[in-house]
């Protein structure tokens with residue numbers, strides 16, 4: 001994470017972030033709480049944690065075998081070493097298992113990036129505690145009904161935080177249930193990905209999330225399902241598709257069984273696409289702007 005406003009990570013964000021030391025940040029001071037003051041409060045209140053994002057380390061190339069694939073992977077790593085890691089913001093509303101899968105891939109070096117910010121629509125999202133334990137700053141947006149208007153962050157402030165405060169390069173929606181403000185869609189055009197647990201364009205759109213998706217899939221009699229990764233635009237689940245995985249549905253499976261299998265696939269395909277985005281290995285079809293991944297091992301291959 002980088003910001004000229006951050007002097008150190010010795011204390012909480014509020015103490016450090018005062019416009020370089022002197023200025024007063026009144027709205028923020030009211031709506032952000034120091035997490036060290038009370039663990040129950042941090043569950044209930046808006047979170048904005050430490051100024052230090054955890055430093056990530058990339059994988060150790062010494063472990064790679066010297067076969068052809070490993071050599072190509074190594075070459076990709078070497079190319080990446082010359083570039084700074086991408087700053088990733090992950091938006092969550094739930095358990096955050098996809099966020100953890102992305103984090104794991106950052107740790108191994110598969111993704112040349114680091115999770116620098118988590119944005120949550122709910123204090124209770126499972127991934128919030130996980131992020132806090134790693135000193136990743138967490139921001140509540142847009143906040144529930146219980147949040148006073150004066151305490152809310154506006155779409156412009158959110159945009160500002162991501163772009164200038166945290167220098168975010170890539171935004172990931174990993175189970176985030178709220179609509180993304182149009183200005184954020186514009187700022188992060190072709191840099192914002194969502195993962196959906198069905199084969200879009202079917203079984204998507206407003207209200208289609210969680211168990212409802214898998215129930216609809218099973219009830220329809222569809223014989224195939226699987227996750228879709230797509231770029232984000234202003235409408236739910238409508239951005240251009242960049243990757244999908246297919247699972248054959250056994251007619252005896254319940255929606256829960258389908259959900260379990262799809263989630264497993266999500267944990268593979270999402271990091272793979274994020275890695276491509278962070279490596280600048282996605283190009284856009286001239287005719288319609290569909291994102292196409294350039295193979296990591298063979299730069300002549302597209303999929």
Ligand code: GRF
Pocket residue numbers: 092093094095096097098099174175176195196197210227263266
């Ligand atoms: C996933 O099924 C994803 O496809 C959908 O929301 C769910 C999030 O799960 N958008 P998790 O919070 O990553 O575990």
